[in-house]
Amino acid sequence: MRTSIATVSLGGSLTEKLTAAARAGFDGVEIFENDLLGSPLTPEEIRARCADLGLTIDLYQPLRDIEAVPEAEFARNLHRARHKFELMRRLGTDTVLVCSSVSPLAADDDALAAAQLAQLADLAQEFGVRVAYEALAWGRHVSTYDHAWRIVETAGHPALGTCLDSFHILSRGSDPKGIEDIPGEKIFFLQLADAPLLAMDVLQWSRHYRCFPGQGGFDVAGLVRHVLSAGYDGPLSLEVFNDVFRQADAGPTAIDAHRSLLVLQEAVGLARPPAPVVPTGIAFAELVTPDAEPVSALLGALGFARTARHRGKPVDLWQQGEARILVNTGPAVRRDGTALAAIGLESPDPEGAARRAEALLAPVLPRRRTPEDAQLDAVAAPDGTELFFCAGTSPQHPSWRADFIDTPGQLPSGTGILRIDHLALTQPCHQFDEAALFHCSVLGLHAQESVDVADPYGLLRSRAVTTPDGSVRIALSVGPAPTEDGAHAQHIALAVADVVAAARRFREAGGRLLPIPANHYDDLAARFDFAEGELETYRELGILYDRDAGGEFRHCYTRTVGRVFFELVQRDGDYRGYGAPNAPVRLAAQHTAKRLTGG
Structure with a gap:
């Protein structure tokens, strides 16, 4: 399925967010109104920028507190909506999000809400726009997805549908199975977010602690299965409010976000990346250091012995039992002193592990090696630690140990490690x-x-x-x-x-x-x-x-x-x-x- 991400999920300017989303592999974006209002680009320039990046604009979010309000207030809402629909025409997007009202002016009157949303949809239809009505978990009178759907169904307008949001549904403990009773063509949009399971005000929970699917405690995959069973065929879109994400560089965050959707699609049967290759042990841990003496003294006191040296690099192998530590004193070591830079993971299928990593946006790192060096693929973890996929000795996968020449007479003194x-x-x-x-x-x-x-x-x-x-x-x-x-x-x-x-x-x-x-x-x-x-x-x-x-x-x-x-x-x-x-x-x-x- 197509993938999308709300610009509010990323940090930086709108241009930076769009670039990061495109580079991470997203097909489209939801544009949050604050991002557009703060951008020096005109709507036409934003539309062109998205087109150049290969992104569609799947949703715009400019409207709040629309329905079930007094007539004079609703007239002002329609006036505002007309301007926003004209803006959407300039942006080149055709779906607007309308959240259930939190206004103190809103009445607890489903019939009035349905009638006013139908009027809004009439206006939207003139501009070629669809209205996706979403229940906020803290909505004044409408706070559950099934309630929002009943209002949409009552309105009975072709340009009015519902937007489902995993956070709003799962944070309230609602049963998502009922989603299957909604016709797929009336689910205009699907927004996804996970979250840690916290006991706190749902508004604060939503605004600060959402995370990408697979990073929290919600069964997002289960919800998506129900949405697919209903017949939804729109994009899987991420809307994640998270203070930490918005302070981070947009590029890595966008990659993390897209990886979460790839894993989610695998979980619900929409994609089949290479299967995980679970490591079977730790082959080695590699320390890099500008000064080998303190490290050597510590390892020696622990009972390790320097048992081998790399044939072409300033890397020593220290060993005791099945514990192996590499000490790298090469010119490319970190400046912040001794650090754990790499981990060797024993793998039953190193090539399969590398294929899995690349499919999930963790490309194999380029490495300089001589023709004699073992073929060791490595990927970078988010913190920069290199993870090597190591195999035992075989014609197809020569052992990493073959790159080292034994040091004669060096045996561990042994401390029982x-x-x-x-x-x-x-x-x-x-x-x-x-x-x-x-x-x-x-x-x-x-x-x-x-x-x-x-x-x-x-x-x-x-x-x-x-x-x-x-x-x-x-x-x-x-x-x-x-x-x-x-x-x-x-x-x-x-x-x-x-x-x-x-x-x-x-x-x-x-x-x-x-x-x-x-x-x-x-x-x-x-x-x-x-x-x-x-x-x-x-x-x-x-x-x-x-x-x-x-x-x-x-x-x-x-x-x-x-x-x-x-x-x-x-x-x-x-x-x-x-x-x-x-x-x-x-x-x-x-x-x-x-x-x-x-x-």
Whole structure:
């Protein structure tokens, strides 16, 4: 189906919004009146600009508080509408949105509303315009889609239909199945938005917290199935009011928006992009650094050994167990110190994974490689982290490991590290929802519920995306506390069989663990029962503890190098979380350590 986006969903000038929508692959736009009023372009120039970009103007939104009002007020409304219909003729668009009235002048009189909307449709028809009547969730007297449809049906005018909006329908808890009773030709337009499930005033919820389909808690796909069953064949259009989106660059936001519609169309059977190829593990994590010495010292204390070096690039492979860390000191490293720049994902079908990514607007990144280098495709996550699709050794997919030459005699000393348990990536605030949708739709991961954590300087929001078996876990977060250079910290969590033994060996090798306040252990003593001496050991080593119905979680942290720190984690039983109750303690301890020691 054709896709469209309301200009209110994007930031920037009208020209910037139109350009971003076209480049992202949209077929059309809804023009919000404020965007037109603030534009230096004439309606004719906007129409020409859209045509040059290959965009149709699918909807215009200039009218409010039209129906069920006193006659004198309605006469003024018709006067205003005539001017707007003439403007629409100049724009080259034929559908106008009319929202149910919120005016205190509006009467609770369906017959009057139907009669006045029919008069409005008579006028619109003279200009070749259709009127799409929409129920606002906070409408004064009309607030549900079925009520709006009854008024349209009563009016019985060919130029009057209804507009369905997923937010207005789902935020009120209305059953969308009734949409199938509306003739498809009378559904003039469909607007789509998702939203997190919040307990708040619906107007504020709508105006500030909408998001793209797949980023919230609504069953938008289910609603669309009902609309399609009714026979609707118009565009799928996004109308998303979101403060963060409107402050962000329009280009990436438009791509995120169009990706959400591609995934939605896949969910309802309208499109068949290449199937997701779910990764089976983490092949490596790549650190880039301008100074290898602090990183090497930290990895060495953790028990890693430099086991190989890339044949043509300044990249070392450090390994212990199944945990592999690449350290890149090449000239293209970031200026903000040591950072986690890339993740290698083990994939049963790297080529299929790359095809899926490209179909969902995540093109394979160009890479310089020699003829001997393994064919490794990579795409960029929204925060810029490169994601490589890696396969085991086969004639079709030579292993990435073949690019490295072994370093003789280098064996890990061992602190009991088994594998990479999870990776934590802090996102720019305007890309948090985008990142969750990206990792789920492109990589086939599953998103867990968002968790809000108190930070000493604000609030940190986190959401994990994982494979069902936990072989790949990525914790996405956004928070207020950047590192000293203004960038946010990232971390690599390493799975161990015995965190106490691993922490002792790390400390004995010269490593520095993050000190944890004694108050944490007093609280643990009040909440849980421990074996004799167990809690004292945790206090000595800075080990944090959590327990749930599935099992137990013990973890501790290294000091930060650049933007990166490591976490040692021990999972017992079926514990699947990340120690969220301990996150405020860890964040406060890191702030304290930074003030006292600078790292």
